[in-house]
Amino acid sequence: MHPTTPRIAIIGAGPGGLTCARVLQRSGVPVTVFAHESSVAVDPQGGTLELQMTTGRTALRAAGLYEEFTALARPAGQEVRLLDHTATVLLQDAPAPGGPDRTEVDRAGLRRLLLASLTAGTVHWDRYLRTLHPLGDGRHKAEFDDGHTETFDLVIGADGAWSRVRPMLTDDTPHYSGVTFVETGISDADSRHPDLARLAGDGSVLALSAGKGLIARRHGHGRLLVYAAFRGSQDWALEAGVTMADTEAVRAVLLDGFAGWDDRLLALLRDNDGGFVNRPLFALPVPHPWPHTPGLTLLGDAAHLMTPFAGGGAGLAMLDGCELARALAEAGDPDAAVRAYESAMLRRATQAAEHAARALAQAFAPDVPDGALRLLPARRP
Structure with a gap:
């Protein structure tokens, strides 16, 4: 990285932010994570996450946590059936033998795994970001609701749908x-x-x-x-x-x-x-670009909130965190690393968000359930 290692803050302790912190630390890059939850004992919202090989599981391999993940994970049920309001089966999709596997994990278990992988003291609990004050040269002073302030060279917004970092980059809201x-x-x-x-x-x-x-x-x-x-x-x-x-x-x-x-x-x-x-x-607009701003960037739902009907949001956030961390660790110029990350992330997120929007529109279209048959590449029973 830069001859003088920048001070990096991650706002948010979800799967994306914690993955980013883990990969940074594994590369020898110090980082601080700020979580609005009161303590590690507070369980995250939601239940099961399905992590795909090309997103979440790729990130876990880069984080050196894949074996530990497989001990927590279980095969996801792969059969999908579409019915009408009379409970008549219109379509049934069962995966072909030898097809791609689907794996799921409890969100709380994944969170515990990621937290345990971080250096003690990395996560600062009960810190809700109030605002960021630009100081010039990409530096920002983070001000929290409890009055605490710290200055950072790079602030990564991994703080979800209602991100406090996003307004510093764009006026777009979900x-x-x-x-x-x-x-x-x-x-x-x-x-x-x-x-x-x-x-x-x-x-x-x-x-x-x-x-x-x-x-x-x-x-x-x-x-x-x-x-x-x-x-x-x-x-x-x-x-x-x-x-x-x-x-x-x-x-x-x-x-x-x-x-x-x-x-x-x-x-x-x-x-x-x-x-x-x-x-x-x-959902955020699709696509959701923002003017590159030195010292700030976004990942996960803060960057590309999309409807969950097509799934995959947590895995995308983890891949964002992994790729941003690797870019920062490998680049001599942190700002150039963030630019490269944002360009690749936007292309990937736009494709996923367009797919999610189409899936939701088809599922709740005026010609449902007939139109919804386009949702699944399957055979009728």
């Missing part, structure tokens, strides 16, 4: 996609709800009709992750006069919205464990 997912789940489905377990099969089932969908996928430890998805206002619960904390009221609104659907599908909403989590889907 926009609501028009589709909301309401998440719930069913534990120990094979023994407690075998009919629903059979419905999900060895992977995922998508029931789609008229701009709505009920989706169930296999999760770790025998759990089904369930989503009620629909086009509509992101304030649907407020407009219906319910709060997400009132599980029975939310259930009633959702069941009313899916009135007329087959009872086997509605059981995904009736037999869930616990409550419901509202997840309106947001």
Whole structure:
């Protein structure tokens, strides 16, 4: 790197930011990570991550953590079925023998693995970035909500959809996609709800009709992750006069919205464990470039937030972090390294975001479910 090693800060302790820190440290480059979570004990949001060979698993190999990852990971269910609202199977996709494998890992387990790989004291907890003050020559003073300030030569925004670093580079903000997912789940489905377990099969089932969908996928430890998805206002619960904390009221609104659907599908909403989590889907413009600004850059959702319908966001963030770290470690000029990273990352992210946008549009198009048959390169049953 530069004869005088720059001070590097990573804002955010998600998979992308932690991967970046690990690869930097493995290359002998010091780095500090600032996490808004109060402590290491706070579990991250979300459940299972599917990591593809070309993104997340490539990054884990570069981080020297692949063997440890394989001990945590498990094969992902690979069967995908498309149904209509009558529960009629329209399309069934099962992978051919010898095809690419799909591997999933619990988000919390992956986080623990990445954190344990870092030098003690790398992550500073309970530090929420308030703002950045440009000081010239690419240097920025980071000011946190607790009043703490530090100056860095490079600040990497790995702080997700509502990044505090992004406004220093662009005025773009995430926009609501028009589709909301309401998440719930069913534990120990094979023994407690075998009919629903059979419905999900060895992977995922998508029931789609008229701009709505009920989706169930296999999760770790025998759990089904369930989503009620629909086009509509992101304030649907407020407009219906319910709060997400009132599980029975939310259930009633959702069941009313899916009135007329087959009872086997509605059981995904009736037999869930616990409550419901509202997840309106947001995305950044595609493509999402920004003027190169010395001393600042972005990775993961901060750089290319896309709807998760096509999956892969965590893996892309990890690959971003890996490639940025390697570029910084190998280059004599850190600013040139960031420029090269941003150029390659933007091309890759644009392709992925375009695919995610198309998948969401097709899944909730006016001609669903017929139009959704284009989603899966599979054979009809």
